[in-house]
Amino acid sequence: xxxxxxxxxxxRREAGxxxxxxxxxxxxxxxxxxxxxxxxxxxxxTTPFHDVQRFGLDVVASPRHADVLLVTGAVTTRMESALxxxxxxxxxxxxxxxxxxxxxxxxxxxxxxRLAGRLEEVLPVDIRIPGCPPAPDAIAEHLLAGLDALGPGxxxxxxxxxxx
Amino acid sequence: MNRVxxxxxxxxxAVQARLAAGERFAGAWATGEPVRSWRAAFxxxxxxxxxxxxxxxxxxxxxxxxxxxxxxxxxxxAHDLHGLDFDGHAPIRALAGHPEDAAAWTTPVEGEGVHQVxxxxxxxxxxxxxxxxxxxxxxxxLALDPRLFYKHRGLERxxxxxxxxxxxxxxxxxxxxxAVANTVAYAMAVEDALGIVPDPALRRARTLLLELERLYNHxxxxxxxxxxxxxxxxAMAFAALKDRAQRLNAQIAGHRFLFGSVAAGAGVxxxxxxxxxxxxxxxxxxxxxxxxxxxxLEFTASMQARLxxxxxxxxxxxxxxxxxxPAARAAGVRSDVRAHSPRxxxxxxxxxxxxxxxxxxxxxxxxxxxxxxxTFDLLEVLLDRPLAAGACRPGAEPGPLGAAIVESPRGAxxxxxxxxxxxxxxxxxxxxxxxxxxxxxxxxxxxxxxxFPLINKSFELCYACVDR
Numbered sequence: 001x002x003x004x005x006x007x008x009x010x011x012r013r014e015a016g017x018x019x020x021x022x023x024x025x026x027x028x029x030x031x032x033x034x035x036x037x038x039x040x041x042x043x044x045x046t047t048p049f050h051d052v053q054r055f056g057l058d059v060v061a062s063p064r065h066a067d068v069l070l071v072t073g074a075v076t077t078r079m080e081s082a083l084x085x086x087x088x089x090x091x092x093x094x095x096x097x098x099x100x101x102x103x104x105x106x107x108x109x110x111x112x113x114r115l116a117g118r119l120e121e122v123l124p125v126d127i128r129i130p131g132c133p134p135a136p137d138a139i140a141e142h143l144l145a146g147l148d149a150l151g152p153g154x155x156x157x158x159x160x161x162x163x164x
Numbered sequence: 165m166n167r168v169x170x171x172x173x174x175x176x177x178a179v180q181a182r183l184a185a186g187e188r189f190a191g192a193w194a195t196g197e198p199v200r201s202w203r204a205a206f207x208x209x210x211x212x213x214x215x216x217x218x219x220x221x222x223x224x225x226x227x228x229x230x231x232x233x234x235x236x237x238x239x240x241x242a243h244d245l246h247g248l249d250f251d252g253h254a255p256i257r258a259l260a261g262h263p264e265d266a267a268a269w270t271t272p273v274e275g276e277g278v279h280q281v282x283x284x285x286x287x288x289x290x291x292x293x294x295x296x297x298x299x300x301x302x303x304x305x306l307a308l309d310p311r312l313f314y315k316h317r318g319l320e321r322x323x324x325x326x327x328x329x330x331x332x333x334x335x336x337x338x339x340x341x342x343a344v345a346n347t348v349a350y351a352m353a354v355e356d357a358l359g360i361v362p363d364p365a366l367r368r369a370r371t372l373l374l375e376l377e378r379l380y381n382h383x384x385x386x387x388x389x390x391x392x393x394x395x396x397x398x399a400m401a402f403a404a405l406k407d408r409a410q411r412l413n414a415q416i417a418g419h420r421f422l423f424g425s426v427a428a429g430a431g432v433x434x435x436x437x438x439x440x441x442x443x444x445x446x447x448x449x450x451x452x453x454x455x456x457x458x459x460x461l462e463f464t465a466s467m468q469a470r471l472x473x474x475x476x477x478x479x480x481x482x483x484x485x486x487x488x489x490p491a492a493r494a495a496g497v498r499s500d501v502r503a504h505s506p507r508x509x510x511x512x513x514x515x516x517x518x519x520x521x522x523x524x525x526x527x528x529x530x531x532x533x534x535x536x537x538x539t540f541d542l543l544e545v546l547l548d549r550p551l552a553a554g555a556c557r558p559g560a561e562p563g564p565l566g567a568a569i570v571e572s573p574r575g576a577x578x579x580x581x582x583x584x585x586x587x588x589x590x591x592x593x594x595x596x597x598x599x600x601x602x603x604x605x606x607x608x609x610x611x612x613x614x615x616f617p618l619i620n621k622s623f624e625l626c627y628a629c630v631d632r
Binding site for chain 2: 029030031032033034035036037039040041042043044046047048049050059061062073074076078079082086109110111113114115132133135136
């Protein structure tokens with residue numbers, strides 16, 4: 001297998017293929033207590049209709065492969081530790097994006113005894129995506145704007161100017 | 165709403181009489197702290213709701229799980245969240261509570277080669293949070309214990325003490341995909357308690373919203389089954405169709421999930437005056453494209469080959485476990501709340517027949533396709549003249565308790581509300597997903613673990629409105 005991978009790297013180099021867009025960003029989603037609206041819209045954002053992949057954004061299965069943790073929902077007491085575990089599993093540098101008004105702590109509804117507090121009180125939030133829920137195109141727009149504002153170093157990308 | 169109070173000693177007898185009369189158990193909830201009353205709702209075949217209540221004796225009431233297995237989750241939830249004990253429900257496994265000890269909430273499954281696989285609460289895809297504990301031999305699933313309530317936000321409790329009209333916001337927040345069904349059920353329950361009834365314009369407007377919600381959900385759910393099989397072209401085609409349906413929602417009601425359109429005791433807000441003609445044209449285009457995409461699926465042999473005989477829910481099990489909605493109808497249970505909803509505009513509605521009531525993934529997929537076309541038909545009629553917001557008017561006796569059942573995209577959803585001077589004393593939302601999770605877990609047993617995503621997607625149940 002490793003022989004094959006070395007050959008693959010050589011073939012790619014000789015063919016002049018790069019290692020992908022320098023600012024491609026891997027997203028890991030965690031539902032910390034949402035109404036499922038943000039999940040519906042995020043899932044649509046990755047279908048060909050909206051195709052956020054064309055901006056170098058894609059959802060990955062594991063936090064170990066992720067640059068950005070996309071968190072939805074009011075953080076429930078039941079999800080708090082799983083959320084922290086997912087964050088701890090990410091390689092550094094890592095970013096947290098609050099997806100939707102609940103994650104931003106706006107107009108939260110629920111029993112205080114069942115909520116751990118706003119996402120910001122649990123993890124450092126770098127990118128804010130407002131909306132209830134934000135539409136698929138708004139998710140892409142706010143993510144890209146947030147990443148642009150943070151600069152290329154924020155996700156460990158090589159020095160390249162961020163261009164959409 | 166009529167409520168019949170019985171003593172705890174006669175609770176089982178009273179429940180048995182209801183069930184013997186052909187009534188369906190529709191949900192149960194505890195009221196008061198400490199609990200002063202345990203109540204159960206029954207759906208009467210002609211569309212009415214009957215409510216039984218009994219006062220616990222020393223914090224205990226007799227269990228009815230042997231009479232109505234559908235009450236299993238209701239009793240476990242009341243035990244965990246309200247401290248009520250049930251005589252005869254033993255062991256009573258944790259449902260809403262999350263004890264550390266796995267033995268406190270899992271089914272004991274033992275034997276040579278039996279092992280467990282734990283999945284979640286965070287999943288690999290963009291999915292809601294919840295945990296599944298599979299008991300397996302090899303890849304064969306012997307039993308599944310779903311552990312939900314990771315998303316429990318205490319919305320029902322948070323609604324207590326609030327003005328009944330304002331508390332609709334809590335119901336809407338419970339679940340985006342069932343927001344209309346849940347809020348219409350809640351609004352009708354509040355109106356039932358206040359003794360007011362919606363006028364024909366409001367009935368029509370709410371019915372339109374309910375069917376718009378069903379449209380985008382069924383398109384989503386057909387695509388979800390494609391995703392469960394791993395058939396990307398189908399998943400992507402139906403995701404795009406769903407997006408178009410949601411754009412139509414935004415055009416007609418100003419929101420992709422129809423948020424903010426339903427109010428309790430008042431007309432529907434934000435129905436676009438210009439929705440009429442343009443919306444019908446777009447719906448017809450959408451219908452033609454959905455029909456074409458469905459034909460493509462029917463002729464995709466590699467996909468169809470994965471559906472037959474997988475995740476079977478038998479007719480007997482669907483009845484016994486109280487399954488509802490397309491999942492129950494795909495098993496041959498001819499029950500659709502829309503057929504008897506006098507407070508909505510479903511005159512003449514007849515529940516759709518499944519093409520083949522085999523109760524498997526194939527039947528659930530076919531059922532959604534049939535209902536999808538029925539929904540297009542309903543929308544065509546509902547949009548044939550201009551819509552008005554409508555209003556409520558006095559029409560019945562007010563009382564402290566109100567209840568209503570509405571057919572959500574996932575099945576019968578009960579909302580029950582207890583009011584005192586216009587404020588919520590207790591709210592209970594028992595959605596179609598809540599009713600169907602035990603049926604899904606049951607249908608999973610005997611299948612292979614890699615088939616679970618497919619079986620799960622064929623039910624496509626919410627976590628959000630179960631956890632609340």
